Amino acid sequence: MTLGLPERAGTARPALPRAASWLLTNEFGLLALIVGFGVAFALGTPGFGSPFNLFTLGRVMAIDIMIGFAMMVVIATGGLNLSVGAIGVCSAMTFGCLSERAGLPLAFAIPGALALGGCLGALNGQLIVRSGLHSFIITLATMSVFFGVMVFVTRAEAFRALPAAISAFGKARYFGYVSPLLIVSAGVGLSLAALYRLTPLGREMLAAGASAPAAELSGVRLGRTYVLCHLLSGVLAGIAALMVVARTGAALPSMAGDLGQDWLLPAFLGPVLGGAALAGGRVSVLGAFLGSALVSEITNGLLQFRVGEFWVQTYLGLLLLIAVLLDLGRRKFLASIGSVAR
């Protein structure tokens, strides 16, 4: 038994054959939905399958996936980070300041911006650990503070004269279909998967999320773990924000909405659809990847179908509801046949 991790994380004795139990996983379900919707959209509309649309879809997917990752790493430890949007915008504006105002080359501006994201995240972590309060209320407060300070410092003015390289990166197109942003997201995804599977730190994070007391008894330093996970969340939010900057070619304070609120829905949709438990201790990086991808795909497809731009949100909400209900049903079914839920 490793570190008090729940049985369900890996030492399963399935009552079903291997392949069949994979079919019942969340990830396969998401993959099937992605393919299914993809075919339906491609056949149903003239534009969905065009190289240009798939390229722009991939680009938007990449950003939503990163935002989902930023929330996922905090959900893993049983917490929430409502300030992902605010931290992201602060990172982006820092990048703008460093590269436009201070004239630093990208090699310094990008790490600088990400470092700020990490610091803000670490600040969240420290506040949470020191006060012992729930991360919901702390990050609700810091979301206001971070955003407010950012707006005050920048006077809500955007950085519009960024180096051409960054928007070129956003516009680049490989093989006619693939955006480099998507490659970055996939790379980050692989790193996160490695973090949780292979490194002690990753396992400690999951342990802390699954059962904090048990983890502490097993020697996990909870305080350090929480701070590190929020730091990671801040860095990931920064990467997402830089991707947005690459796509638009400018660093705008309004990029994530008021207080960064616009990022909250995509931040949760991906990981939750992907099977992360809000209580912590269980995340699926692949699931979060596929979950965000599915949401982006459906949004894109609905637009193609001329479903009024305004009704898209309703469909997304219904999708989330159906997904959690299906997941509940799936787990109940698996429990009833004696297999262990994944």
Place this chain on the structure above:
Amino acid sequence: MKPRLRLWLGADWFGPLAIILAASIGITIFDPSFLSPFNLQILMLATAVNVVVAMSQMIIIAVGQMNLAIGAIGGLAAISFAGLMQVWSFPPALAAAAALAIGVTAGLLNGALIASTGISAFIITLASLSVFKGADLGITRAQPFYNIPAEVKALGDTTILGPIPWLALPAALVVAGMWRLLNRQKVGRYILAVGGNASAAELSGVSISRTILWAHGISGFLAALAGVMLVARLQLGQPSIGDDWLILSFAAPVIGGAALSGGHVSVFGTLFGVVIVAVITQALVIFRIDPFFVQVVLGLLILAAVGLNRMREVRFAGA
């Protein structure tokens, strides 16, 4: 310390009230127009709507959950109210009743899903937030309903007894009603019990599902009421009503001493929390301080409030 004084100092509403008095005195010294009738009217108008929003969230905090959808429910109710009057010529009273019914139904839907599936309120209300907001925008195509009947506009505009706006009346009724509910009514006691310790409550015979339904139904009703009041105040049916309710709806109860884990809220503390926010916002305008600062101040207030609550929990345990 005298027992009565100790009781008061330990009360949730004492801190916020003290802050309000101190701030008001301070601001008035600098700028006497702060206490002018027109200014008081503005303060009361802002507070009236916001206190109903805060109560809507407070009742859910009491039961130990969070309701992310109050803004969306409020927006949907607001445009239904305005739309029924403009497009289908409903009389205002009927349209308001319909809007409130929509709010209750939305709340009950949330409650039913939460109670029957056991899925966390966070996820359910996140999903329903999208559904309702999408419906709100879809019906209105993001354009407000401009034709609000004169009686409704008057409700939002006129005052009684000097500077007290008409809208303060429903707000006062809500505050009184909530106090009675949580302190005198069975349902209120059940809500606090389930929020405090659900298993113990269940063992004592409280039906958890029913209690959750009650809480969410009330929350939906209050959210819809706030939406309708805002239509009267803004004098149009704006689909974006409710978009900025999230932070305030948590800030006020928390400043007022609510425990996010459930089981402990203070009605008057929440009321004073709302007043503090209104006073500070107004002060920033009076002193021509950068309005961007409001966000920072709000966030710091929340941090300070939860920090203080924590300390008080330790210090006055049992008071």
Place this chain on the structure above:
Amino acid sequence: MLRSLKTINMIAAAALALAASATASQAADATKVALVPGGPHPYFAAWEKAGQDGMKDFKLGAADYRVPQKWELGLQNSLLESLLSQGYNAFLVFPGDPVGSNSTVQELTENGAPVIATAGCLKEPTTALFCFGTDTGNSAYLGTKELIKAMGGKGRIAHFTGFLVDPNTQLRIDAVEKAAKETNGAVTVVQVIADIDAPGPAEEKINAYLAAHAVDVDGLVTTAWVPAVVASNALRKIGDKRIKMVGIDHDEVVLKAIKDGFVNGTMLQNPYGQGYIGSYALDRIRAGCKVKKDAPFKTIALTNRFIDSGTVYADKDAVDNYVGSMQSITKKIFAEFEKTYLTCS
């Protein structure tokens, strides 16, 4: 199990290929215009009718008014990209951001769709053909001068204006300042409140401001639709007609306030003309016309390829016929448009 997965993948690939080829072989000769504002706002409502009329009059394939759900650049960009994939091949765009929209506009033009920045300009260099809109700086300037006249040449002005993300806002702020400076100190701008082009913030901030500082101002100039409405209502409530005001656009509330004497006048813009003439221009471009390099463009802060869609000050006497005034401006611009700005071989 794996085999059926492979089959699914093959079917999916075949379907995609089929759809892609269908797109390619589609004859796309008819001009399909998409009119896309930065977000929902009453100002653009006239674009919808303008597009419909343009489609009829110029025999276009389509002239559709499509609105992003919110005032968010990412949403507008996604919508534009989606519209391109849906087959629209000409765009009238109000930029969500003068620079942030350039990337997407460039992608549109690279895919063969001409773009005209409408009612708001993109920052040069841009691949948009030109910018067609109100000279907002000039409009704000003229409006302020009318206000100063109404105030008797001296006093203090408060300026309420639009979104900070709107490229026009800073132009308007500067223009009002300029008009005040020209009085050599007789008139000063004592307060600028921006970012209130939405009912909630406008109500809150304008009322709070007037509550605290009504005695400190003699005139209001509003250079955005929603603040104009809210300020008109506020002045009506105050009732003493001491504070003079010049508004903008043609909301019923503002027009009625002008007739009743609470507001002195309004600066009209020409959203209908922008949509109508813009659709026409796009169609001609797709038919082979080119924009004249030496056309008599105006130069404003963001661009040197600016075409004025017209603005006019309407006071109490002119208010009843405001539609007529704007229509005659539109007719005039339309009649001379092709001759002045395009070369058609």
